[in-house]
Amino acid sequence: MSKYTEEDLKKELENQEYEYGFYSDLNAETFPKGLNEEVIIAISKKKNEPQWMTEWRLDAYRIWKNMEEPDWANVNYPKPDFQAISYYSAPKPKKQLDSLDEVDDELLKMYEKLGISINEQKRLAGVAMDIVVDSVSVATTFKKTLAEKGILFMPISEAIQKHPDLVKKYLGTIVPKTDNFYAALNSAVFTDGSFCYIPKGVKCPMELSTYFRINEGGTGQFERTLLIADKGSYVSYLEGCTAPQRDENQLHAAVVELIALDDAEIKYSTVQNWYPGDKNGKGGVFNFVTKRGLCETNAKISWTQVETGSAVTWKYPSCILKGDNSVGEFYSIAVTNNYQQADTGTKMIHLGKNTKSTIISKGVSAGKSQNSYRGLVQVHNKAENARNFSQCDSLLMGDKCGAHTFPYIECKNNTAQIEHEATTSKIGEDQIFYCNQRGIDTDKAIALIVNGFSKEVLNKLPMEFAVEARKLLEISLEGSVG
Amino acid sequence: MNLKDKLTTGFFELENKGELHIDDSIHPIRTKAFEAFENKGFPTKKEEEWKYTPLKAIINKDYEITNSYEAAVELNDVKKYFIQDVDTYKIVFINGVYSSFLSETTHSGIDVCLLSSAIKKPKYKLILDHYFNKIAKNNESLTHLNTAFTQQGAFIHIPKNTVVSKPIQIIYFSLNGNQFLQPRNLVVVDENSHVQILERHQTIDDSSNFTNSVTEIFAAKRAIVDYNKIQNDTEKASLIDQTFVQQKDNSIVSVNTFSFGGKFTRNNLEFYQEGERLESNLNGFSLLGNKQYVDNHTVVYHNQPNCESHELYKGIYADKATGVFNGKVIVHQKAQLTNAFQQNNSILIGDKSTIYAKPQLEIFADDVKCSHGCTIGQLDETALFYMQQRGIPKKEAHALLLYAFGNDVIEKIKFPKLKERITKLMAKKLGVELGF
Known part of the structure; x- marks a missing residue:
């Protein structure tokens, strides 16, 4: 990502080279475009994966080959050509800049609005650091603390090497290869991602975030995350970054699997701010993500997401409430502007007794964007006393955007209690007028109202994230109301 | 022979006999509709609109598809199915054949008569050309099927500035073997008029009937239409009821559906708002037990500004009953200042009862107030205890x-x-x- 961390990455890679002896090759090449069994075997070889992993990937590829790209979502985009993508590329050394003056003005402006410090700005933009930032020591202390607790936190490719038993046991159990088109594709070709294991009874003392996982540069195109919280443990995981990410990859198909064993709790927060395309809807990232978590007895999984980027988003973080008394939560804000399209929501599958789920989804659409909530609440016949509360509110700005809700509610148990409500409205002129009267300009007033509208979700984010997310919302909607 | 093949043969038989040629202007509509049905076939669970609703068991039965004799029915046997103690107009059919004995139609001032006779009379040609099959085009194969076989049904035309003094009852009786019935109703209410209609499908013996009914309702400016459906058929009867409503400026149309019986009931209700400041009301109530099945699909197209729609569907499901609710509200970009409210509440009593709900909003205009609420729950224990x-x-x-x-x-x-x-x-x- 940045020069500094990349150097650090290289250092680490060099060290690892002796252990595994394959990383130096890695820097050398990018695979030719296209996907076939050979490419997959080659990826697996590059990663020096054991035989079972290669088989696993090939199996996924064979499944994928027979699948069709889904088109049920309420989004419209040119279908990507899967043979025109290179499925493996070595980390590209970024062009090094000498000072912030060389960085794109627009990007800098955005950093400033987000309140990112100068050093951080430089790091993000890939500027050589002249002031020594103590991030190495931060990272080291961080790693030390984790190691003391016995927490495993590493790239998934490393985990396949070091902890094959854990990976083998859990990988693909929550999101099977056969799950959907993009999950199958991801299973076949994933190269990056995180692996995290929290041992029994351990409360992870800090927010785990990809930001600290500095031995891996940037986010990948096909990311795979596997997070296991063993009995009685707790972890809060942050994914993404509020800073704008100018990613060149058009297609992103990530898979996230969470496993919360008995009495465990996982809090998973995402801020997604990938390139949404320009004002005319040209370019932008396609984001097709499969995220799912499994709750055993008394476990809890909580998804929080702030979605402001990507041209097309297709994402349904779900909870399978398998164990009795388990709890699933979903808090989401999706903001779309210009020509963005988002089809997002959640699935809450109630299997165990006394399971509870809460869904709070806020959609803000502006410009010519389309924002859909699609959710499923399913109560199986053995799920006695299941409880669900869903609320999805949409805010419309401008007469060319759309807000849609597609909630599916399936209930097979007569002790279940399910509530769903949805509202759609626009920002009242009287509200804006009220703010204007008190000397708040229209842009600020809108930001204020949107913040109030999304407060329930923002409050669920970890503190430092929440502040940035709030600013992000402001920026995303700038100038959307005339 | 499966039902589709049987219908195909039946269609061509009727065609050859000339029975479908009663009017030349309708004939091409029929042929086209039949082609559409033939291409699509019966809906399957793969279609989003039929995701929860299996038709297979129903269409795999053996039905009589053409019936042209009037079965004898004694008034005393069927009296209980009428709303008796008020004076009403009645249009009664037995096995799809008009029963003049039980009916009370009129042509004085208003037209309450048979669709088949209206099709034959040149006097009504203008109305039929203008209205027949104009809104029943949701591209649902069952609608096409009904259109292809349109023979019998009620024709109601209320001219301008008329308040109809008596309610109108439309009743379809069936008996003697498994009938496949396809009634077709056309209701045209002109400006400033008001009418109340009651529709019912009833089996009077223990045969397993399958009714595929289509009703088109047109409400002109300032018209008020109250359309009530009682669905309390025997536990062997299946009903697919498709109702299409088109409304013009300032009209008020209410469709109330009460489902108490039948083995299988599917209601498709579609409102097309083609005027301003109008109001659409959709109400439904289901009380089911045993293995009964009811599926309410509603769509309201808000195509013009300043309109309202109010939707309220409630259901109580006991035993192994299943309820499906799919309510769509689609607000067109033009339809600013729309108020659309939808509510769906269900109570599950039975251990094996099931509910599938999908309240859906699709909104393309910004200055609107739209909401939907959906709950599933039980009776309040404390209230029960209090009582x-x-x-x-x-x-x-x-x-x-x-x-x-x-x-x-x-x-x-x-x-x-x-x-x-x-x-x-x-x-x-x-x-x-x-x-x-």
């Missing part, structure tokens, strides 16, 4: 609470005798006396 404490037996308390739950919908009926009838039906279903 028992005060000496009301559990069964009665239960029934009273359920009645209170459904009362919101029953209160929407503007036809007192019908309200009484519905209350009685509910009491009977709940196994208690409701003395009010």
Whole structure:
């Protein structure tokens, strides 16, 4: 990502080279475009994966080959050509800049609005650091603390090497290869991602975030995350970054699997701010993500997401409430502007007794964007006393955007209690007028109202994230109301 | 031979016999509709609109598809199915054949008669050309099927500035073997007129009938239409009821659907708002037990500004009953200042009862107020306890609470005798006396 961390990455890679002896090759090449069994075997070889992993990937590829790209979502985009993508590329050394003056003005402006410090700005933009930032020591202390607790936190490719038993046991159990088109594709070709294991009874003392996982540069195109919280443990995981990410990859198909064993709790927060395309809807990232978590007895999984980027988003973080008394939560804000399209929501599958789920989804659409909530609440016949509360509110700005809700509610148990409500409205002129009267300009007033509208979700984010997310919302909607 | 093949043969037989040639202007519509049905076939669970609703068991039965004799029915046998103690117009069909003996039609001032006779008379050509099959085009193969076989049904035309003094009852009786019936109704209400209609499908013996009905309702400016459906057929009968409503400026149309019986009931209700400042009301209430199945699919197309729609569907499902609710509200970009409210509440009583709900909003205009609410739950234990404490037996308390739950919908009926009838039906279903 940045020069500094990349150097650090290289250092680490060099060290690892002796252990595994394959990383130096890695820097050398990018695979030719296209996907076939050979490419997959080659990826697996590059990663020096054991035989079972290669088989696993090939199996996924064979499944994928027979699948069709889904088109049920309420989004419209040119279908990507899967043979025109290179499925493996070595980390590209970024062009090094000498000072912030060389960085794109627009990007800098955005950093400033987000309140990112100068050093951080430089790091993000890939500027050589002249002031020594103590991030190495931060990272080291961080790693030390984790190691003391016995927490495993590493790239998934490393985990396949070091902890094959854990990976083998859990990988693909929550999101099977056969799950959907993009999950199958991801299973076949994933190269990056995180692996995290929290041992029994351990409360992870800090927010785990990809930001600290500095031995891996940037986010990948096909990311795979596997997070296991063993009995009685707790972890809060942050994914993404509020800073704008100018990613060149058009297609992103990530898979996230969470496993919360008995009495465990996982809090998973995402801020997604990938390139949404320009004002005319040209370019932008396609984001097709499969995220799912499994709750055993008394476990809890909580998804929080702030979605402001990507041209097309297709994402349904779900909870399978398998164990009795388990709890699933979903808090989401999706903001779309210009020509963005988002089809997002959640699935809450109630299997165990006394399971509870809460869904709070806020959609803000502006410009010519389309924002859909699609959710499923399913109560199986053995799920006695299941409880669900869903609320999805949409805010419309401008007469060319759309807000849609597609909630599916399936209930097979007569002790279940399910509530769903949805509202759609626009920002009242009287509200804006009220703010204007008190000397708040229209842009600020809108930001204020949107913040109030999304407060329930923002409050669920970890503190430092929440502040940035709030600013992000402001920026995303700038100038959307005339 | 499966039903589709049978229908194909049947269609060409009727065609050859010339029975479908009653009018040349309708004939091409028929042929086109039949082609559409032939291409699509019966809907399967793969279609989003039929995701939860299996038709297979119903269409795999053996049905009589062409029936042209009038079965004998004694008035006393069917009296109980009519709303008796008020004067009404009646259009009665037995096995799809018009029964002049049981009916009371009119041509004085208003037209309450048969669709088949209206098709034959040149006098009505203009109306038919203008309205027939104009809104029944949701591209649902069952609608096409009905259009292809359009023969019999009610034709109601209320001219300008008329308040119809008596309610109109449309009743379809069926008996003697498994009938496949396809009634088709056309209701045209001109400017400033007002009419109340009651529709019912009833099997009077223990045959397993399958009815595929289509109704088109046109409300002109400032017209008021009240359309009520009682669905309380025997537990062997299946019904697919498709109702299409088109409204012009300032009109008010209410469609109330009460489902108490039948083995399988599917209601497709579609409202097309083609004027401003109008109001659409969709109300439904289901009280089902055993293995009964009801599926309510509604769509409201808000195509013009300043309109309102109010939707309220409630259901109580006991035993192994299944309920499906799919309510769509689509607000067109032009339809600013729309107020659309939708509510769906269900109570599950049975251990094996199931509900599938999908309240759906699709909004393309910004200055709107739209909301939907959907709940699934049980009776309030504390309320039940409170009533028992005060000496009301559990069964009665239960029934009273359920009645209170459904009362919101029953209160929407503007036809007192019908309200009484519905209350009685509910009491009977709940196994208690409701003395009010």
